[in-house]
Amino acid sequence: MTKVPKLDFFNKFKHTNFFETEDRLKIGILYFITSFLTGSEASKTTIPKLYFDLVESGQYVNFLWGNECFRLTLKACSRRLGKNPTSFKFSQFHIALQVWFYECCHPFDNSVAIRVSNVTPRILNWKTSNESIFFDELKNTIFRTHGNQHKFRNIVLTEEELNAMDQINLHQSSSQHETENQATSERHDVDFDEKYVELKKEIAEVRMELKELKDNVDKHMTDMKAYVDNSTKLIIEEIRSSRGQPSQATHQQDDALQHVEESEKAPMDQPSVSMREYVHTSNTDDQAQKSNDQTIGVVFNAYIPGSSNSKPPTLDDYPDFTMTQIVALDPILNDNRTPDVQPRNRNPGKYDTSPYIRLSEGESSSRRVPILFRIKHPFESHNGFEVATELIDEFNKWVFKDVSSRRGRKSAYSKLKDSFEPQMDFGVVKVAEKDFFNIMVKPGRPWEDGHVNTIMYYLRKKAKYSPIPLSYSTVDCWFMTWVDNIEKQWRESNCDMRSISPDHDVGQCIRGFKLLANIPWDNVDNVIIPVNISEKFHWFLVVFRIKLRCLHVYDSMKGGVVHTKKVNEAVGKLATMIPLFLTSTGFYGKRLDLYANKLPKYVHKSQSDPLDIKHMMHAPQQEDISNDCGLYTCLFAEYISNDVFDMRSIDIDAKYHRQRYATILWHYGKTKNEDGAISESEVTGTVASKFGGPRIAKEHVPDTTNYPTPRQRTRN
Amino acid sequence: MAEGSRKFIKLKIKAQDDTILHFKVNPSTIMKDIFMSYSSKKQMMNYKVFRFFFDGKRLSPKKTVNELGLKNGDEIDAMIHQDGGGSACNY
Numbered sequence: 001m002t003k004v005p006k007l008d009f010f011n012k013f014k015h016t017n018f019f020e021t022e023d024r025l026k027i028g029i030l031y032f033i034t035s036f037l038t039g040s041e042a043s044k045t046t047i048p049k050l051y052f053d054l055v056e057s058g059q060y061v062n063f064l065w066g067n068e069c070f071r072l073t074l075k076a077c078s079r080r081l082g083k084n085p086t087s088f089k090f091s092q093f094h095i096a097l098q099v100w101f102y103e104c105c106h107p108f109d110n111s112v113a114i115r116v117s118n119v120t121p122r123i124l125n126w127k128t129s130n131e132s133i134f135f136d137e138l139k140n141t142i143f144r145t146h147g148n149q150h151k152f153r154n155i156v157l158t159e160e161e162l163n164a165m166d167q168i169n170l171h172q173s174s175s176q177h178e179t180e181n182q183a184t185s186e187r188h189d190v191d192f193d194e195k196y197v198e199l200k201k202e203i204a205e206v207r208m209e210l211k212e213l214k215d216n217v218d219k220h221m222t223d224m225k226a227y228v229d230n231s232t233k234l235i236i237e238e239i240r241s242s243r244g245q246p247s248q249a250t251h252q253q254d255d256a257l258q259h260v261e262e263s264e265k266a267p268m269d270q271p272s273v274s275m276r277e278y279v280h281t282s283n284t285d286d287q288a289q290k291s292n293d294q295t296i297g298v299v300f301n302a303y304i305p306g307s308s309n310s311k312p313p314t315l316d317d318y319p320d321f322t323m324t325q326i327v328a329l330d331p332i333l334n335d336n337r338t339p340d341v342q343p344r345n346r347n348p349g350k351y352d353t354s355p356y357i358r359l360s361e362g363e364s365s366s367r368r369v370p371i372l373f374r375i376k377h378p379f380e381s382h383n384g385f386e387v388a389t390e391l392i393d394e395f396n397k398w399v400f401k402d403v404s405s406r407r408g409r410k411s412a413y414s415k416l417k418d419s420f421e422p423q424m425d426f427g428v429v430k431v432a433e434k435d436f437f438n439i440m441v442k443p444g445r446p447w448e449d450g451h452v453n454t455i456m457y458y459l460r461k462k463a464k465y466s467p468i469p470l471s472y473s474t475v476d477c478w479f480m481t482w483v484d485n486i487e488k489q490w491r492e493s494n495c496d497m498r499s500i501s502p503d504h505d506v507g508q509c510i511r512g513f514k515l516l517a518n519i520p521w522d523n524v525d526n527v528i529i530p531v532n533i534s535e536k537f538h539w540f541l542v543v544f545r546i547k548l549r550c551l552h553v554y555d556s557m558k559g560g561v562v563h564t565k566k567v568n569e570a571v572g573k574l575a576t577m578i579p580l581f582l583t584s585t586g587f588y589g590k591r592l593d594l595y596a597n598k599l600p601k602y603v604h605k606s607q608s609d610p611l612d613i614k615h616m617m618h619a620p621q622q623e624d625i626s627n628d629c630g631l632y633t634c635l636f637a638e639y640i641s642n643d644v645f646d647m648r649s650i651d652i653d654a655k656y657h658r659q660r661y662a663t664i665l666w667h668y669g670k671t672k673n674e675d676g677a678i679s680e681s682e683v684t685g686t687v688a689s690k691f692g693g694p695r696i697a698k699e700h701v702p703d704t705t706n707y708p709t710p711r712q713r714t715r716n
Numbered sequence: 717m718a719e720g721s722r723k724f725i726k727l728k729i730k731a732q733d734d735t736i737l738h739f740k741v742n743p744s745t746i747m748k749d750i751f752m753s754y755s756s757k758k759q760m761m762n763y764k765v766f767r768f769f770f771d772g773k774r775l776s777p778k779k780t781v782n783e784l785g786l787k788n789g790d791e792i793d794a795m796i797h798q799d800g801g802g803s804a805c806n807y
């Protein structure tokens with residue numbers, strides 16, 4: 001017998017009356033088995049003889065199709081994965097798992113499957129399109145690891161399904177019995193009848209009890225209602241008499257009373273119903289567990305429709321009329337109510353205590369826990385690049401007050417006028433000097449690490465708390481220093497990979513530690529790296545585009561041979577060291593999508609090859625003698641955080657932006673202080689400094705630097 | 717060391733080139749003293765050349781060890797400050 005290709009079979013099944021009339025049922029079953037249960041690429045596979053035999057003999061009913069499906073799925077996976085590890089098509093997905101997946105992901109994504117009905121064999125509910133679904137798409141929509149707001153829930157079984165499952169269990173067990181011994185099964189039937197009668201009796205008893213219970217509850221409820229009615233009447237009369245206006249507002253009070261009545265009625269009915277249901281279900285469940293009787297299904301079914309109609313009452317079902325609101329309905333009362341007394345709001349001494357100190361259990365009960373500031377980052381309250389002019393004026397008034405007129409001073413203020421209270425907490429730095437803002441706002445003053453780090457920190461927070469997922473992360477400017485240093489060590493140790501440890505500062509940054517509010521690199525697509533070259537007194541920005549495997553260099557001041565050489569040196573170090581650290585931190589293992597999608601930059605390269613470098617030739621340029629490169633670096637970073645990568649057409653008004661950054665930071669710090677709030681600690685921790693954590697002795701790394709290191713003392 | 721009589725805290729200060737200096741300090745020591753001592757060991761005249769970080773947050777020189785919540789064995793990062801204006805000498 002020759003093998004039957006699946007595609008041929010399908011075509012013949014669909015188009016012609018090829019098969020004989022008496023065979024049609026069996027052929028139909030075979031079609032179902034081959035197309036749905038064991039779906040695979042029809043053009044490549046054949047139908048195994050086993051299926052024909054099973055259908056022919058009628059044994060397909062008892063055959064364990066679940067196992068068969070699972071075996072096929074496993075086989076498809078292992079073969080595809082073994083042959084072509086970069087990508088594979090997943091064609092033989094277990095049908096039950098498929099339906100389960102549809103059920104779970106349905107609320108979020110209609111592109112996978114569309115629910116067409118809502119009946120109990122859930123396999124009938126779904127309609128899929130013919131197009132294949134790409135993992136990358138799923139990964140960007142419902143499986144997004146960073147900023148995913150979907151919460152998957154497992155399938156909840158309906159009552160009908162529970163019944164059906166019980167029946168299946170019964171059926172299986174009974175069929176087993178059948179095969180074992182015919183006689184015993186007959187005896188079982190007798191048993192079932194007896195049990196059926198027993199159970200009927202029990203149910204009748206339970207009903208009686210319930211009736212009693214219901215009567216009791218009703219009685220109590222009417223009592224309670226009467227009592228509440230009386231007391232409300234009393235109270236309202238009391239109020240009226242105290243006002244001395246007996247005739248007014250009777251209507252409203254009547255209304256109020258009606259409301260009360262309604263509100264009392266509504267909850268009164270529901271609990272009794274629900275209680276009955278509850279007893280029913282619990283009882284029947286118990287019974288179902290007690291004996292594997294088929295009749296229970298029937299009995300159970302008979303009671304289900306009543307219970308499934310009405311949901312158990314939730315809190316929302318009750319009309320929310322409380323006593324205070326009834327009183328508030330009376331308009332007379334609203335006129336001269338005692339004014340709200342503000343509770344004394346003591347400042348929790350927020351700036352004298354460090355956020356590192358965790359309050360002990362005994363302390364926390366008596367102490368106020370400081371409030372967390374609602375605004376997560378200064379960019380939040382300002383739309384786009386706009387800042388209100390009043391705010392700018394207010395800030396300017398503050399910052400240019402007391403500016404010292406003496407020339408040659410390092411700071412813009414005298415020592416006395418420089419500091420302000422309370423200090424502003426910007427996470428990475430705590431600012432108590434006015435000069436910090438003066439540097440930001442005054443044209444010509446170069447920005448320092450504190451400014452750049454603060455803005456990078458808040459951009460990170462922006463990504464972290466954004467309601468729409470953003471796919472970038474930033475690092476502090478120290479990242480380049482660490483890279484610079486490890487590169488030196490690595491080169492001096494003749495490219496010894498042992499010095500590239502995932503616990504090095506660079507590795508920790510990549511893994512999402514070390515920096516405040518750090519995001520692991522495997523969750524993002526772009527990493528923004530501010531770079532300082534101290535020899536050239538210059539800031540510029542490097543963006544690591546992970547998907548392009550490329551470093552984009554945004555330099556606000558190009559030109560000059562030495563300058564270009566220094567920039568290239570620094571970027572070259574990044575390009576060499578980042579892939580090494582990515583390899584050592586297991587980054588590629590977490591980002592299999594890079595390879596699964598056959599990104600051209602990844603397919604033809606080794607993992608530890610240096611990254612590509614691309615200089616953005618059209619980046620906006622700063623003016624001469626403006627010392628604006630720190631500002632430009634931050635601006636580039638902010639544009640990239642808004643997904644603007646091409647900046648050739650962007651006009652930058654440096655003066656305005658200096659003003660803007662300083663103002664929004666100042667405003668943020670000020671409102672935070674006024675609210676008496678603190679920000680979240682955001683500490684991600686460091687691997688090496690934690691006690692009890694995975695402690696890696698740094699001393700084992702061969703020290704190749706010039707600094708004299710303290711000699712390790714060995715005690716014998 | 718007798719328990720309770722005098723408690724010392726051991727701090728490590730790690731330079732950006734991974735060299736570590738160990739400091740044994742009193743909890744009530746002002747950070748500035750530690751920073752100055754560190755700077756002099758690194759042959760820097762001014763401690764403000766360094767930026768000291770713990771857990772990514774900059775340490776204020778005016779606070780004491782205890783106020784900052786530093787514990788025994790904590791590792792502080794010391795980075796040399798960075799600034800840049802770009803246009804100082806463009807060649």
